[in-house]
Amino acid sequence: MLFGDRKAIMLPLHHKRIAIAAASICLILIFSGCSGKASGPKFDGENAFKRLKQQCDFGPRPLGTNAHEKTGDFLAATLKQYADQVFEHRTRHNSKSTNRAYTVRNIFGVFGKDGKRWVLLLAHWDTRPMADEEIDHAKAAKPILGANDGASGVAVLLEMARLFSEKRPNVGVIIAFVDGEDFGATPDEMFIGSKAFAQYWKDVMKPVSGFKKFDYGILLDMVGDKDLEIHREMFSAQKAPEIVDKVWKVADELGYKQYFKQGKADMKYMIQDDHLPLLAAGIKCIDIIDFDYAYWHTLDDTVDKCSPESLRIVGDVVTRVVYSEPAFADSAAE
Ligand SMILES: [Zn+2]
Known part of the structure; x- marks a missing residue:
């Protein structure tokens, strides 16, 4: 079992929430060199918030609905x-669970070509x-609007x-909007798009x-909460500690300690999310998620619970991380 060594302290599997005694965690954290001060154009939180609202204007967007189809077209066109x-x-x-077949759409945007390095x-x-x-x-029984759980991560990436x-980073970047994360009641009907991507990623990336x-x-998920608190x-942290360190170091440099909790003992959650299929496929992928959100999977996950400021803070950090990457791997950091 993948995380068998943790089995003894895991509570029953619950989507996105496996509460665990954080104090018992002892991790060896490898520090990666966070290279360069390069910063790109400025991330605009209001623009991102507009993108969040545009998605919510389609209404709830679960698989198999018209709103889903239209939103997918909107994302591809944008x-x-x-x-x-x-x-x-x-x-x-x-x-x-529904005896229906659904089309699952993963949508990719490519920035740069012939790059030596690629960030997803x-x-x-x-x-x-x-x-x-x-x-x-x-x-x-009703579908959620998903202002935070769905629209927020996409909004930051748009x-x-x-x-x-405006300005290409030194590294190639692939933005992936993955589908079917939140479809089912059980994990076998969740993360559908990311599982398909993880299975076929070499073929999927052939056009690049x-x-x-x-x-x-x-991975960005639930990053729009007005009360932003990311652990x-x-x-x-287990599977890609150097990437977690890289991101948290940048957050610290930007003065966002209060939002990106710095203490390693502050880790609160093991979260089943789209990063797990990718990690299993050998892609070092981390999850940036604010799971302290009272409206999770309720009808109250609406636009008013999110803020441009939270999107900007997360956007600033990830933007800085990407623009700081050198075109070639720094051997000391790899
Ligand atoms: Zn969800």
């Missing part, structure tokens, strides 16, 4: 304004078809796409000129 190349990887999902930035764009954290049964179109492998990946996620 990426095309900025990226060198945009393409989709579509798969079918035959659901055991991803977020899920679908929203949950049921509000299963609602106590009231009638409410629990604003970053605009920045990359000069692509060989991802140096690392950063190091434990799977990420």
